Amino acid sequence: MTTDLTNLTVAGIRDGFRKGDFSAREVADAFNAAVAAGKPLNAFLVETPEHAIAAAEEADRGRASGELRPLSGVPMGIKDLFCTAGYQTTAASHILEGFVPTYESTITAKLFGAGVGMLGKLNLDQFAMGSSNETSAFGNVISPWRRSDGGNAPLAPGGSSGGSSSAVAARMAPAATGTDTGGSIRQPAAFTGISGIKPTYGRCSRWGVVAFASSLDQAGPMARDVRDCAILLETMSGFDPKDSTSLDLPVPQWEAGLSGDLRGKKVGIPKEYRVDGMPAEIEALWQQGIAWAKDAGAEIVEVSLPHTQYALPTYYIIAPAEASSNLARYDGVRYGQRDLPDGANLQDMYAATRAAGFGGEVKRRILIGTYVLSAGFYDAYYTKAQKVRALIARDFERAFEQCDVLLTPTAPSAAFALGEKSADPLAMYLNDVFTVPASLAGLPAMSVPAGLDKQGLPLGLQIIGKPLDEQGVLNAGLAIEERAGFTARADKWW
Amino acid sequence: MGFVAALRLMPAAMPAIRAGMSVDATTVRKIASLARIAVSDAEVDAMVPELNNILGWIEQLGEVDTDGVAPLAAVIPNHLRLRDDVVTDGNIRDQVLKNAPQAEHGFFAVPKVIE
Amino acid sequence: MDWYLKVCEMTESSYRIQGATGEWEVVIGLEVHAQVTSNAKLFSGASTKFGAEPNANVSLVDAAMPGMLPVPNRECIRQAVRTGMAIDAQINKWSRFDRKNYFYADLPQGYQISQLYHPLVGEGTISIEPEDGETKIVGIERIHVEQDAGKLMHDQHPTRSYVDLNRSGVALMEIVSRPDMRSPAEAGAYLRKLRAILRYVGSCDGNMEEGSMRADVNVSVRKPGDPFGTRTETKNVNSVRFVMAAIEHEANRQVDVLESGGTIVQETRLFDPDKGVTRSMRSKEDAHDYRYFPDPDLLPLELDDAFLAECRASLPELPDAKRARYEGPLGLSTYAAGVLTADVETARWFEALMAATGKDDAATAKAASNWLISDLFGALNRLGKDITNSPVSPAQGAQLLGLVADSTLSGSLAKQVFEIMLETGDDPAKIVEERGLKQTTDTGAIDAVIADVLAANADKVAEYRGGKDKLFGFFVGQTMKAMAGKGNPGVVNERLKAALDG
Numbered sequence A: 001m002t003t004d005l006t007n008l009t010v011a012g013i014r015d016g017f018r019k020g021d022f023s024a025r026e027v028a029d030a031f032n033a034a035v036a037a038g039k040p041l042n043a044f045l046v047e048t049p050e051h052a053i054a055a056a057e058e059a060d061r062g063r064a065s066g067e068l069r070p071l072s073g074v075p076m077g078i079k080d081l082f083c084t085a086g087y088q089t090t091a092a093s094h095i096l097e098g099f100v101p102t103y104e105s106t107i108t109a110k111l112f113g114a115g116v117g118m119l120g121k122l123n124l125d126q127f128a129m130g131s132s133n134e135t136s137a138f139g140n141v142i143s144p145w146r147r148s149d150g151g152n153a154p155l156a157p158g159g160s161s162g163g164s165s166s167a168v169a170a171r172m173a174p175a176a177t178g179t180d181t182g183g184s185i186r187q188p189a190a191f192t193g194i195s196g197i198k199p200t201y202g203r204c205s206r207w208g209v210v211a212f213a214s215s216l217d218q219a220g221p222m223a224r225d226v227r228d229c230a231i232l233l234e235t236m237s238g239f240d241p242k243d244s245t246s247l248d249l250p251v252p253q254w255e256a257g258l259s260g261d262l263r264g265k266k267v268g269i270p271k272e273y274r275v276d277g278m279p280a281e282i283e284a285l286w287q288q289g290i291a292w293a294k295d296a297g298a299e300i301v302e303v304s305l306p307h308t309q310y311a312l313p314t315y316y317i318i319a320p321a322e323a324s325s326n327l328a329r330y331d332g333v334r335y336g337q338r339d340l341p342d343g344a345n346l347q348d349m350y351a352a353t354r355a356a357g358f359g360g361e362v363k364r365r366i367l368i369g370t371y372v373l374s375a376g377f378y379d380a381y382y383t384k385a386q387k388v389r390a391l392i393a394r395d396f397e398r399a400f401e402q403c404d405v406l407l408t409p410t411a412p413s414a415a416f417a418l419g420e421k422s423a424d425p426l427a428m429y430l431n432d433v434f435t436v437p438a439s440l441a442g443l444p445a446m447s448v449p450a451g452l453d454k455q456g457l458p459l460g461l462q463i464i465g466k467p468l469d470e471q472g473v474l475n476a477g478l479a480i481e482e483r484a485g486f487t488a489r490a491d492k493w494w
Numbered sequence B: 001m002g003f004v005a006a007l008r009l010m011p012a013a014m015p016a017i018r019a020g021m022s023v024d025a026t027t028v029r030k031i032a033s034l035a036r037i038a039v040s041d042a043e044v045d046a047m048v049p050e051l052n053n054i055l056g057w058i059e060q061l062g063e064v065d066t067d068g069v070a071p072l073a074a075v076i077p078n079h080l081r082l083r084d085d086v087v088t089d090g091n092i093r094d095q096v097l098k099n100a101p102q103a104e105h106g107f108f109a110v111p112k113v114i115e
Numbered sequence C: 001m002d003w004y005l006k007v008c009e010m011t012e013s014s015y016r017i018q019g020a021t022g023e024w025e026v027v028i029g030l031e032v033h034a035q036v037t038s039n040a041k042l043f044s045g046a047s048t049k050f051g052a053e054p055n056a057n058v059s060l061v062d063a064a065m066p067g068m069l070p071v072p073n074r075e076c077i078r079q080a081v082r083t084g085m086a087i088d089a090q091i092n093k094w095s096r097f098d099r100k101n102y103f104y105a106d107l108p109q110g111y112q113i114s115q116l117y118h119p120l121v122g123e124g125t126i127s128i129e130p131e132d133g134e135t136k137i138v139g140i141e142r143i144h145v146e147q148d149a150g151k152l153m154h155d156q157h158p159t160r161s162y163v164d165l166n167r168s169g170v171a172l173m174e175i176v177s178r179p180d181m182r183s184p185a186e187a188g189a190y191l192r193k194l195r196a197i198l199r200y201v202g203s204c205d206g207n208m209e210e211g212s213m214r215a216d217v218n219v220s221v222r223k224p225g226d227p228f229g230t231r232t233e234t235k236n237v238n239s240v241r242f243v244m245a246a247i248e249h250e251a252n253r254q255v256d257v258l259e260s261g262g263t264i265v266q267e268t269r270l271f272d273p274d275k276g277v278t279r280s281m282r283s284k285e286d287a288h289d290y291r292y293f294p295d296p297d298l299l300p301l302e303l304d305d306a307f308l309a310e311c312r313a314s315l316p317e318l319p320d321a322k323r324a325r326y327e328g329p330l331g332l333s334t335y336a337a338g339v340l341t342a343d344v345e346t347a348r349w350f351e352a353l354m355a356a357t358g359k360d361d362a363a364t365a366k367a368a369s370n371w372l373i374s375d376l377f378g379a380l381n382r383l384g385k386d387i388t389n390s391p392v393s394p395a396q397g398a399q400l401l402g403l404v405a406d407s408t409l410s411g412s413l414a415k416q417v418f419e420i421m422l423e424t425g426d427d428p429a430k431i432v433e434e435r436g437l438k439q440t441t442d443t444g445a446i447d448a449v450i451a452d453v454l455a456a457n458a459d460k461v462a463e464y465r466g467g468k469d470k471l472f473g474f475f476v477g478q479t480m481k482a483m484a485g486k487g488n489p490g491v492v493n494e495r496l497k498a499a500l501d502g
């Protein structure tokens, strides 16, 4: 075997394995070795080579006996927000240290049921709160990318799915699960030169996924290209009676429906995303994306999303409010860490446990959420935010009367250096300025790698679609991907 | 910061709401207590400006005209499904207690509560 | 029947607390938590069965494991809607669940899923009769559906409390009254009536010992005509008697505080049934900032017309309607109608009894009602049983009534037969047959006995005929005795009179 199997995509592994080019065990071994060698990136919190090997051996047996499953032979990394039976699940927080679920999240159950083997549990921003992976209690993930200036500053892999983005970009996994609450799949994908899609809210079950903000959280795949995203999203999606917000709809055959031909499609350019002072490289990339869309046959229309500027503040009311309540269950009684100072009563125990267990950003958001819901402030903050959210959703509805998909930059900058923004929470929050609006409206959206900045770092373009139109999003993504010809990859320094 | 300013990081005018809603150390302590997070004096001192910064920023929503707008209830049109009244779960005490920091005689144990 | 309580004689207009500064009026509102009758919990598939091993009826959802999500149980919603319909309340086709956030060891999620802003059931009314014949309407503000909490045990370990989540997530209806009650008696009557309605509807078994029904008691006092005073809330009082006692104590305490120059603090209190007093709970000052907001794990609850139509169609005849029918068409007394309809099981038994008689006339109803209220209830009381485990079935009761109606049995024979029925469980016809307890109406046989009695008491016959009328009773007694009680009293009377006067 001369080719490095870790260079294969999900589709490449799936198809090559079926053809008999290699065994699933060879694939698992190659990626397990890459995971072991990738420790300096700190992408994995738990490595599970045995899980990947067991799935691979089953796939090999299945191939021999003619019982193949859709993803037989494909290993993946799993964001440590997904509860995995028998494997520690921490949400990258001390408060859940040692927690070993007895149950399998719906998404991982679907993936494993389709033949996927797990390479390990991936690091993330603590409770998915962050855009750089620096809020993990177990050390930040380091991006495999380095600036071309030779400074070797460790860069952020984006967040919160930074372990996922780093692992895929570094070829430690062909794909990974991510979750996206305000951009946590798309922004890290953009930072690391990979693809990632957040489907329509309700497509992917939230059952068994550690909750951050329930009305926003959506799982999705992160992979090297659009086809892989389509393949994985098909497996991950579907109605789950255990999630009341799950959509009871059939899952389309997105992979089969892939087409980069955008003739007859209208691509909307929201003018409010073109803000004064946007880095020239981002603006240039956006223009390039518009040109590619035209080249693919699309008509370009300018649309207006007038409440765009209010999306971030709206998000930073709703998400912390929901989080302050969702995270109340971490109290040291039923699982995870307990801090019981001498002579402490029950309430003291809660306060000590939560003070010791939660990281700074998590506490900050819990406090903001607690404040905006507290007596006398609920209407001024939370109700107001839900009204503005309705306006933001209506903006999209109106824009989609004029176009099929929207094209925007994914993030306002390329990856920044670790530590560069961690001192200023607001500066960090602004990273999600382009991704948050679609999250608030529950829309499908994806990031595809589209180019490099002048320091040689990846930049992504975002496609936002109508509710349930993942196909439209994937196809526009494919059109960009085909034209961008993004082949850059991080030099292996680890 | 040019980019940031364009996004109205700090809104120019929200005097009515801003003045009334800034938090002080007492408020931060009260919120932390409501949230059951122990905080030291130093932490409180650090949090006051930080939270005011964030709250001041989110209060720009006050300038959006939302008269007659219903708060968003379901992000994607969907209705609440109801399940049948059938016992399908339970009798998994081992699983329920498995991760407990302290479990005794089939119960979770906590410091004694005086009611 | 320990539920039943003597209604105190005070009524709205007259119940006053006599303070040093004059009369005080008591204002009472009740929030009743009633466990919805269902197999599974409100948001999980775990069982609601009472008395299971600790933490056995617990799912991962009830234990609030990370990533667990609530899915509502249709039956719990249905029962709350039916309850709302039974009190003529507004049913909200659009409602939603909110989270009530607070930290306690019996609340694994750190919040209770409840309904604050948009409850399932809006305003309704319940009519009560604190005194015979006097009706009062108590307003219902709302009924909402919510999760019950788990249970803390404090006495099993010196330094630890133990947490049992079996009740965690069981569906409750919170039925909130308006502050319309003015005396402990009214509160008692309200609770009994509410319990009756819930049991008729079948939405709650009303079992207070098992915690299926408990009340938060809001009490304030004021000088008649003044605005409402500050109220206190005494939590989780679990019997009608205790509710009445708690009100009595709390109202008097408030009067004492106010008359000694103090003020009432709006606070949560506990009732100590042993001492009969309420006391302040050691609650934190932030206990009341629950930070309610719509549960983002759940969508709004929207009910369609078909669902509502089924709820309405499945409602049984309710106590007020049944009582009116018993008093009207069936011709029973107010008292009998009240007793027979006070609890659904009694009414059910009575109707089964009537059905088994095959008749629906006033005479049959009266006989059946008399027998049930005096004979059957008397027997059940003696035996320490209630009507649901009566040793005598409605069919057997109807048979017994039939034997009286067709003169097979006299009243006293019927009582004898009933006692044997209670002991043996046998049908009355069989008992009458085997033991020859049949009443004799045969005039020939009766005349023969009378002849013997008159012959044996010739002196008394002479006295009677000489004008001593009072002796008639003596001859009746002698005749009945000679017939071992089986003579038909009417026939015996008639034939004796004829023999003596003839």
Ligand SMILES: [Mg+2]
Residues within 6 Å of the ligand: C031, C216
């Ligand atoms: Mg209450």
Ligand SMILES: [Zn+2]
Residues within 6 Å of the ligand: C033, C146, C174
């Ligand atoms: Zn309640």
